[in-house]
Amino acid sequence: MKRILIVDDDVTLRTALTRYLQTRGYMVCEARSGVEGLSQFEQTLPDLVVSDVMMPEMDGLEFCRRLRATRAGQLVPFIFLSSRKDVDDRIQGHQIGADDYLAKPFELKELIAKIEAQLERSRRLNSEIIRLMQQQSILQPLEPAPVDPIPLVPLPLTPAEEKVFWEVIQGYTNKQIGDRLFVSPRTVQTHLSNILGKLELENRSQLIRYAFERGYRPSAERNGKRD
Numbered sequence: 001m002k003r004i005l006i007v008d009d010d011v012t013l014r015t016a017l018t019r020y021l022q023t024r025g026y027m028v029c030e031a032r033s034g035v036e037g038l039s040q041f042e043q044t045l046p047d048l049v050v051s052d053v054m055m056p057e058m059d060g061l062e063f064c065r066r067l068r069a070t071r072a073g074q075l076v077p078f079i080f081l082s083s084r085k086d087v088d089d090r091i092q093g094h095q096i097g098a099d100d101y102l103a104k105p106f107e108l109k110e111l112i113a114k115i116e117a118q119l120e121r122s123r124r125l126n127s128e129i130i131r132l133m134q135q136q137s138i139l140q141p142l143e144p145a146p147v148d149p150i151p152l153v154p155l156p157l158t159p160a161e162e163k164v165f166w167e168v169i170q171g172y173t174n175k176q177i178g179d180r181l182f183v184s185p186r187t188v189q190t191h192l193s194n195i196l197g198k199l200e201l202e203n204r205s206q207l208i209r210y211a212f213e214r215g216y217r218p219s220a221e222r223n224g225k226r227d
Helices: 011-023 034-043 060-068 087-096 108-139 159-168 174-181 185-198 204-213 218-225
Strands: 003-007 027-031 048-052 078-082 100-103
Touching (some): 003 034, 011 027, 027 034, 034 048, 048 060, 100 108, 159 185
C-alpha cells in the first residue's frame, strides 16, 4: 500500500483529501506546515508528497527546497497544490523541485490521476535501474576465472549496513528491503544514509554504479559475500 504525505494548513481540505485517498487504497500522513511536513517525512518515508504552497511557519516552496536537499527526498514524487495560478508561480514550483503543480480549486479525480502518474513514473524508474543492472551483468565479458580470485575490498560498513547495501544494489525499494530484512523503512533509510555518507556518494544511482565498477554484484552476495 502506497503512503502519501499531505501538507496543508487548511484542515477542511486536508481532511477531505485524506478520506478520499484512503477510499482509493492509500495510506495517508498529514502535516499542517512545512516544518511538520519535514518531521513527518523523517519519521515515515512516504512514496509521494502533496503540499500546499502558502502555509505558516514554513511555506511549501521552502519545504520542497529542503526536502530536495536531503538524500531521502531527492527522488520522492512531489505535487504542489496552490491557489496561485500564474504561469510564473507554476514555473517557480517546478524550478524548486516539484514534479507537478495543480491549481486550486481542483477536481479530486484530477489529483488522483496526477498521483497515479507520478507513482507509475517512480515505478518505471526503479524497474529501469534493475534492468540496467541485469543488462550490465549479461554483457559483462566472460573471462576464465583465476585460480586464486582477488577478494573484493572490504566495505567500511557495519554488518547491518552491508546487508542494506546488497539489497539496494539489487534495486529494491526501502519498503521491500524492510520486508526482506524484517526492519522498518525508516531504519533502512538510516542505514542507506550512513552508507552514502561513508562512501561519499549522493544517491542510490551513484551507489549502484559504485558497486558495479568495483566488482560488487548480486551474484557475489549469493556466493557468500553477504553475512
